[in-house]
Amino acid sequence: MAVYTELHEEDMRGFLSLYEVGELRSFIGIAEGIENSNFLVETTQGRFILTLFEKRMKPEELPWFLGLMTHLAEQGIACPQPIVAKDGASLRQLAGRPAILVSFLEGRSLEAATPQACEQVGRGLAHLHEAGRGYKAERANALAPEGWVELFSRCTDGGDQAVAALIAETRTALSSIVKSWPVADALPRGQIHADLFMDNVFFRDGQLSGVIDFYFACTDFLAYDLAICLNAWCFEDERHYRQDWAEALLRGYEQVRPLTAAEHKMLPVLCQGASMRFLLTRLYDWVHTPAGALVTKKDPWAYQRRLHHFQKVSDV
Ligand SMILES: Nc1ncnc2c1ncn2[C@@H]1O[C@H](COP(=O)(O)OP(=O)(O)O)[C@@H](O)[C@H]1O
Numbered sequence: 001m002a003v004y005t006e007l008h009e010e011d012m013r014g015f016l017s018l019y020e021v022g023e024l025r026s027f028i029g030i031a032e033g034i035e036n037s038n039f040l041v042e043t044t045q046g047r048f049i050l051t052l053f054e055k056r057m058k059p060e061e062l063p064w065f066l067g068l069m070t071h072l073a074e075q076g077i078a079c080p081q082p083i084v085a086k087d088g089a090s091l092r093q094l095a096g097r098p099a100i101l102v103s104f105l106e107g108r109s110l111e112a113a114t115p116q117a118c119e120q121v122g123r124g125l126a127h128l129h130e131a132g133r134g135y136k137a138e139r140a141n142a143l144a145p146e147g148w149v150e151l152f153s154r155c156t157d158g159g160d161q162a163v164a165a166l167i168a169e170t171r172t173a174l175s176s177i178v179k180s181w182p183v184a185d186a187l188p189r190g191q192i193h194a195d196l197f198m199d200n201v202f203f204r205d206g207q208l209s210g211v212i213d214f215y216f217a218c219t220d221f222l223a224y225d226l227a228i229c230l231n232a233w234c235f236e237d238e239r240h241y242r243q244d245w246a247e248a249l250l251r252g253y254e255q256v257r258p259l260t261a262a263e264h265k266m267l268p269v270l271c272q273g274a275s276m277r278f279l280l281t282r283l284y285d286w287v288h289t290p291a292g293a294l295v296t297k298k299d300p301w302a303y304q305r306r307l308h309h310f311q312k313v314s315d316v
């Protein structure tokens with residue numbers, strides 16, 4: 001569930017009257033997602049998504065995200081395009097929160113990966129990286145090694161033995177990954193999505209039809225984004241690494257942007273870093289989300305298992 005803020009019809013009508021999007025027909029809160037409140041809005045001109053940004057987002061960073069999505073959409077990437085209101089602004093306030101209206105993307109996310117889907121995701125990711133080249137403003141990755149260390153320092157076991165064991169092992173692994181992490185200019189950098197999980201990619205008639213949820217996007221190693229996808233897409237049943245899916249993902253990516261030798265060499269470390277990043281945010285939420293909260297906590301051990309896999313390999 002993720003509708004943290006309720007909206008009344010008159011609020012919605014008032015908000016939509018600022019845009020040239022027709023008259024409200026209906027709106028409904030969207031249960032999926034965990035960060036912000038999203039509403040599917042239907043007007044006489046079509047469907048839109050209204051997002052209210054909740055507390056995790058820093059309002060001063062929103063223009064960077066909106067600028068990136070606008071830029072990518074202009075470059076032909078199927079991503080939500082912020083709708084500009086009559087006064088020329090796309091970012092406004094609604095119900096006391098920053099709010100935007102974006103274009104609706106057709107399609108649905110998959111229940112399970114396939115090699116064909118992985119190849120398309122790889123290709124789509126490389127297109128996104130290429131399209132991002134023209135967007136020059138940078139946003140540092142808050143969930144890079146420095147951020148991981150800081151996040152880890154705030155994870156406590158609360159007397160739970162399983163969590164204590166996870167924390168102990170993570171401490172050692174984190175220190176090793178941080179030591180091996182490439183320096184800033186070692187690999188090609190650019191705008192990355194940084195959360196291209198299955199729920200953020202839509203397919204329609206077997207074809208990738210859209211990419212959503214750019215609110216972890218940032219400027220970092222391009223190959224790190226690929227490492228995130230290898231983690232998110234290439235473990236069957238959350239457990240078994242599928243080499244054939246990984247090969248398909250890499251093949252799709254390299255059809256558009258071949259990796260450099262340095263990127264190939266660093267992929268295992270980048271994959272360990274990606275496992276660590278999701279292990280840590282999940283662990284943090286695991287220990288800090290109050291019992292009875294409406295959000296479903298995601299399993300950090302699923303990323304410990306992925307980390308174990310990438311610690312053992314010399315090539316992905
Ligand atoms: N532009 C869009 N087009 C169609 N559906 C969307 C769009 N943006 C969001 N959604 C729907 O809203 C859900 C939650 O969006 P998401 O961006 O993942 O939220 P959160 O940032 O809170 O995790 C998605 O799973 C999808 O169903």
Ligand SMILES: N[C@@H](CCOP(=O)(O)O)C(=O)O
Pocket residue numbers: 033034035195197199200213278281282298
């Ligand atoms: N992909 C992350 C969680 C982020 O959730 P999203 O709904 O914003 O995609 C994870 O799986 O840990």
